[in-house]
Amino acid sequence: MKKGKIASIIVAAGYSSRMGSFKPLLKFGTHTVVETVINTHRNAGVEDIILVVGHRGSEITERLKHSGVVCVVNENYSQGMYSSVVKGVEALDDDIETFFMQPVDIPLVKKHTLELLKNKYHECGTGILYPTFFGKQGHPPLINCKYKHAIVNGDGERGLKRLLESFSHDALCVPVLDEAILMDMDTQEDYEKLLSYFHRGAPSRKECYAILNHYNVPDHIVKHCIKVARISMDILNNLKGSGYELDDAALEAAALLHDVVRREKNHAQAGAMILKEIGYGYVGHIISTHTDIEVDEHEKITENEILYLADKLSKEDQFMSLEERLQQCLTVYSDDLEALRKIKKRYDAAEKIMKKIKKIPGKGFMYG
Numbered sequence: 001m002k003k004g005k006i007a008s009i010i011v012a013a014g015y016s017s018r019m020g021s022f023k024p025l026l027k028f029g030t031h032t033v034v035e036t037v038i039n040t041h042r043n044a045g046v047e048d049i050i051l052v053v054g055h056r057g058s059e060i061t062e063r064l065k066h067s068g069v070v071c072v073v074n075e076n077y078s079q080g081m082y083s084s085v086v087k088g089v090e091a092l093d094d095d096i097e098t099f100f101m102q103p104v105d106i107p108l109v110k111k112h113t114l115e116l117l118k119n120k121y122h123e124c125g126t127g128i129l130y131p132t133f134f135g136k137q138g139h140p141p142l143i144n145c146k147y148k149h150a151i152v153n154g155d156g157e158r159g160l161k162r163l164l165e166s167f168s169h170d171a172l173c174v175p176v177l178d179e180a181i182l183m184d185m186d187t188q189e190d191y192e193k194l195l196s197y198f199h200r201g202a203p204s205r206k207e208c209y210a211i212l213n214h215y216n217v218p219d220h221i222v223k224h225c226i227k228v229a230r231i232s233m234d235i236l237n238n239l240k241g242s243g244y245e246l247d248d249a250a251l252e253a254a255a256l257l258h259d260v261v262r263r264e265k266n267h268a269q270a271g272a273m274i275l276k277e278i279g280y281g282y283v284g285h286i287i288s289t290h291t292d293i294e295v296d297e298h299e300k301i302t303e304n305e306i307l308y309l310a311d312k313l314s315k316e317d318q319f320m321s322l323e324e325r326l327q328q329c330l331t332v333y334s335d336d337l338e339a340l341r342k343i344k345k346r347y348d349a350a351e352k353i354m355k356k357i358k359k360i361p362g363k364g365f366m367y368g
Contacts, residue, residue: 004097005048006118008041008140009088010034012104013054013077018186024060024104026191028198033107033185034060038069041100044114050091052084082156089151101160102140108180108194109140112278117142120174127170131181133210137173138181177203177210177278202249202283208256211278221259223317229255231310231319235357239301242360247282251303254286258307268292292345295352301360305353312350322350 012034016023024034031039034051041049049069053060054077061071074087085101092099098121100114109131117129127144130137143151147167154163164171185191197204203211212222232255236246254275261270268291275284289304290311313319315328326347333339 005093005095006046006098006100006121006142007048007050007092007096008046008100008102009050009052009085009092010037010041010102010104011052011081011084011088012060013052013057013074013084013087014081014105015055015078019191020188021191022056022059023185023191025063026185028107028195032063034064034104035067037102037104037107037109038064038067040109040111041102041114044111044118046100046114048093048096050088052088052091054078054084080156082154082159085160086152086154086156089148092145092148096145098142098144100140100142103184105185106139106181106183107185108183108198109138110178110180110279113176113178113181114140116176117174120172124172126172128164128167128172130171130173131176131178132173133176133179133181134206136182138176140181175210175214177207177214179204179207179210200249201247202253202280203257203278205252205256208253211257211260211274215260215274217260217262220316221262224314225256225259227314227317227319228258228307228310231255231313232306235306235310236303239357239360244300246301246303246306250280250283250286251306253280253283254290254303254307255310257283258287258290258311293349295349295356297352297356301353301356305356309350309353312347322347322354 012024024032026033028036038049038051051060051064051069051071052074053071054074057073064071070091072087072091074084076083081103102109113131117131121129121142127146129142132138141164143164147164151160151163180197183194183197185194212225229252232251233248236248236251239246257275258271259267260274261267264270268288272284272288275281275287286303286307290307293304293308295305312322312325315325326343329343330340333343
């Protein structure tokens, strides 16, 4: 085994008393909570995973007996979470250089977040890295093994967080694009919120703004994206009750992020790739066609078409009719025949989408 490996310690030893149900074995889709956390770390390239169990530990270990995860039993789990942290740290192999410390009840941290922390660690070599979302510190920290001794010999009275604060000179906060680093699961209400977040399949509004910030999108482009999102949602809401099952969350996120790299060549495809890498492939798919699209006049309206049309109806952060925008573009590019051909093709596509909406019985089109 090579020196310098990264491991993950997942703590799942508590009583789940406030939840009323056993948290590690609750479900997100087809996987239990503990499987969800393990899968995320595995998908982020972490091979060495230690799972600390205690209360109802045999149920967890039986379920994971073929998973390759090292299950460590904390017989003293009633003494609190710190005792489980110590058990996990003691189980680390000597060739582990650094490790994630992940409570099982913060279950929806994304693969992209773990990868970002790993990359930042290799880049800066700082001993403790904390993920942050809009300045709020979350989980999991990435901790160098030089602090193993301090953790194992700590009194535990202040918990791991307070102990690590003693080493703030060797710590770094890493902004991430992932609100889930702050989303714990202590109560049934928390679980319901996490289920909703899990099923949305798109970044939240806050996460969209974090992505825009991360890519240093200028204010005027952000304002344009917000305007496009509002028009997109107006169109979508107008279609409700007409037999359409459109993805509100994915469309809004795609609209907010469609110009995240507007200043790059082929920015629609580049933006789509960014969203795919973060873990939102369908949002990326919607973004990928916002500059050029093929419209089937006989098929139902799609999220892609709504975003495409909304973008053409927005001049920066102001509404502008298709006719006005077309005339502006034709004037600006009057001496460029190839540009004029592309402009005409794009506005023909927008007109086709608008006509499709107008044909829907009782709906019309609120933007002219």
